[in-house]
Amino acid sequence: MNGLYVHVPFCKSKCYYCDFYSVTNSAEQADFSGLISQEVDFRENYLADKSVDTLYFGGGTPTLLSPEQLNDVLNKLKLTFRVDKQSEITIEANPDDLTSENLKAYKSMGFNRISIGTQSFFDEHLLMMNRRHTADQAKDSITMAHDLGFQNISIDLIYGIPGMTMDQWIANLEIAVKLPANHVSAYHLSIEPGTKFGRLKRAGKLFEISDDDSVDQYKLLREIMLANGFEHYEISNFAKPGYYSRHNSKYWNGEAYLGLGPSAHSFNGHQRHWNPASLKKYINDVKDKRIPKGEIINALTKRNEYVMTHLRTSKGIDGHDFQALFGESEWLGFLAMAEKYFINGQLKQYNNRVWFDCEAWFYSDGILSDLFIVQ
Ligand SMILES: C[S@@+](CC[C@H](N)C(=O)[O-])C[C@H]1O[C@@H](n2cnc3c(N)ncnc32)[C@H](O)[C@@H]1O
Ligand code: SF4
Known part of the structure; x- marks a missing residue:
């Protein structure tokens, strides 16, 4: 079956490492569900058939939309596509947006998987990366999601952070495996040219960690995750048995998906399309019902x-x-x-x-x- 991806391109502030498409303080946030709904109307026949069994709201920060807006988008997708009863429905969340009210609302509207952007359990790293939350907030949000009934919880961690010691990385992993998360995505920091970290690196104010340290951190990551019952099922992804990301697995298995929202990519088995990474251009395209740029895969x-x-x-x-x-x-x-x-x-x-x-x-x-x- 197919997958659906919705890119929510809003953030309260920009993290210094992040190169994903998002904007801050956007007036367009208020009508985002309306835009997605219009896009669905002219792209609903993109996939060979309308059956889907994974939905993924990513970003940006989907949890910046109100529960009502998220519900509107979900309802539109459920009305338009044949959404399997056993679908995996994921929302990416920032710890500082997670309140018990929001979590209950996400659960009741059908989200059954939550991916929480944790990055590190050390405030000093969160601060230097310009994250908006503390380590305690991250821990509390993971526990709260679990207590409110989310059984499928993923967390993101970043390693290779300049200044992070081996002991801190070990501590991060040991905290992660004790929390009620059954999926961990761990990415090596990548310093992208268009980010604040990229600019600091060019100015000689930020230095990448050595290759040896990178490899040591990767080895520790594997060692600790495997010792705690996680399977290393993709370069950057670890899961307890039965908790692999079904949606992301579609990307790796070459299955079809429709991506909605600015910068979202789509693949229908023989063609790829990509929406513009610009809210303004995206809005114009949606208004004109313009099919995004694409290529036939030879x-x-x-x-x-x-x-x-x-x-x-x-x-x-x-x-x-x-x-x-x-x-x-x-x-x-x-x-x-x-x-x-x-x-x-x-x-x-x-x-x-x-x-x-x-x-x-x-x-x-x-x-x-x-x-x-x-x-
Ligand atoms: C699409 S992002 C957004 C998730 C969510 N907005 C958040 O920040 O919590 C998904 C994940 O990619 C990772 N990531 C983004 N940029 C990265 C970079 N330059 N290097 C390493 N990991 C990165 C982070 O772990 C982040 O949580
Ligand atoms: S990491 Fe998440 S919150 Fe930070 S800028 Fe990127 S998308 Fe926004």
Whole structure:
């Protein structure tokens, strides 16, 4: 079945590392549900069929919308698409927006998974990243979500933060595994050019941590999560059995999804489309019912994307599935390109399946580009 993604492009303030599309103090926030509803009206036939079983509200900060607005969007989606009864319905939340009233409202309107942007349990890190909440607020919001009936809770953590010690990283992970979260997304800080951190780095005022420290933190992450019953199912994602993100898994498995809202991407199996990363342009497009820019995915791109997304997961690439899509000679070609990584142990191969060695996963970008066919 398909997935639906809604990008809510509003934030109270910008975190210094963040390059996701969002705006602050926007007057357009008040009518955002109306805009999404109009977009749904002219894009409802994008997917080959209307059955969906994952809905994901991300951002930006979806929890900045009022519960009424969120409910309006959900209702519109439920009226337009065939939303499976067992759907996974996720809301991304910032700890400072989570009150017991809001959480109860999210639960009663149908959200059954919450992804809480925690980042760190140390106030000094939260402050230097310009987060709007304290460590205690983050902990309390996770516990409160659980106490109010959310059984499916994910938290985001960032490592590789300049100045973060190994002991602090260990403490972050140990706090995380004791909290009632059954999914953890842990990202290495990426210093993006267009962010405040990017500017500080260019000015020589912020320094990336060393490669050795990055690798050590990644190893600790795996060690502590595995020791506490989490499965490392995707480069940056860990989950207790049965709690993999069904929506994000669609991206890695090449399944179709419709993305609504500014900067949202969509994929219908053979084409990709992307909405403009500008609220103004998005509003104009919606008013004119303009289909967003897109591209047809040719066979070569499909093959490269298949390699990249499947190798992000612990399952890796299944040779039968690959051959069913691209043929035997493509598979043999892929195995030949991968040969040097089988020899050095960075890729594993068994039973017609290929996957990353867990330590090499951390360096996968360079290896993956070597496995692409470029013409
Ligand atoms: C789409 S963001 C927004 C979630 C939500 N607005 C929040 O801040 O809590 C999802 C996650 O991506 C991660 N992230 C964003 N930018 C990052 C960066 N430059 N480096 C590492 N992680 C990043 C953060 O962990 C963040 O919680
Ligand atoms: S991390 Fe979340 S809250 Fe911070 S700027 Fe990005 S989207 Fe907004």
